[in-house]
Amino acid sequence: MTPDDEAFDRLLDYVETDLGFATSYYDDAYLDRRVSSRMRRTDTEGYDGYLDLLEDDEREQEALLDAFSVNVTSFFRNPEVWEQLRSVLRTLSAERNRVRLWSAACSDGREPYSLSMLALDDPEVDDSAIEITATDIDREILSAARRGVYESTRTTDIGEQLAPLDEYEQYVERDGDRFAVTDAVKDLVSFERHDLINGDPKSNFDLVICRNLFIYIDTEHKLPILETVSKSLSKDGYLVIGKTETLPELLKPAFEPVARRLRIYRKIDSISIQQ
Ligand SMILES: C[S@@+](CC[C@H](N)C(=O)[O-])C[C@H]1O[C@@H](n2cnc3c(N)ncnc32)[C@H](O)[C@@H]1O
Missing domain, CATH: 3.40.50.150 (Vaccinia Virus protein VP39)
Incomplete structure (x- = not known):
């Protein structure tokens, strides 16, 4: 496991335990894409840096949870x-x-x-x-x-x-x-x-x-x-x-x-x- 992987796991543990979103059921690559997009939006470097931000900022916690739940749909899709x-x-x-x-x-x-x-x-x-x-x-x-x-x-x-x-x-x-x-x-x-x-x-x-x-x-x-x-x-x-x-x-x-x-x-x- 690289330090990066460990930091990613720490972040997911926090989301699962403190924010109540069951990350373990979701595909890691999918979760990583969502987290990375929030990191770009908040101009944060590294998963640990993003975890620090998340712990202090309730609005970012909500934004991340929104980013995880993909609700894309339409009438008569396909x-x-x-x-x-x-x-x-x-x-x-x-x-x-x-x-x-x-x-x-x-x-x-x-x-x-x-x-x-x-x-x-x-x-x-x-x-x-x-x-x-x-x-x-x-x-x-x-x-x-x-x-x-x-x-x-x-x-x-x-x-x-x-x-x-x-x-x-x-x-x-x-x-x-x-x-x-x-x-x-x-x-x-x-x-x-x-x-x-x-x-x-x-x-x-x-x-x-x-x-x-x-x-x-x-x-x-x-x-x-x-x-x-x-x-x-x-x-x-x-x-x-x-x-x-x-x-x-x-x-x-x-x-x-x-x-x-x-x-x-x-x-x-x-x-x-x-x-
Ligand atoms: C991409 S939407 C699909 C909507 C619709 N079925 C369609 O194909 O257009 C996926 C939905 O799955 C819901 N979802 C995610 N995890 C779920 C779970 N464990 N049980 C029930 N719904 C879940 C999300 O909240 C989201 O609304």
């Missing part, structure tokens, strides 16, 4: 996935009286609201049978999700994100650059805090969508998260992961691909993993 999800929702709606969906790691709500809009939009989906649970570990992002108000900025065009729906205007109240999701869209979604690493599995979901969380989680914790998610699925339930993510080998026998390239799978077997 639109081709949502085209396929439309037919998945139709199948579920035809097969079941009640259809329970879980958006796990839902960030500011745009993912579960996209599910809700899709259900309301499609005449072949009985939206009165749809229930969407949306969870995240981050309390602040969940408050934003419950508000359901999104703003176009120089880099984010909310109208463009909603464009996969022909007449998206019926699902939002627009005031210039501000888009407020309507009550009809909100009514299908309930938000709650849930930690996918330490929390218990849920049960009987017909579809779990858990995307773009694994990209920054340490390899050894991906499997327990996917196990939690998979155990939460009903028989023949669907699993959707991020387009750049992969299903661990140990879980593959329990799923058959519905659209392999789009990372949509159907559960064909119960999950029991012995490592």
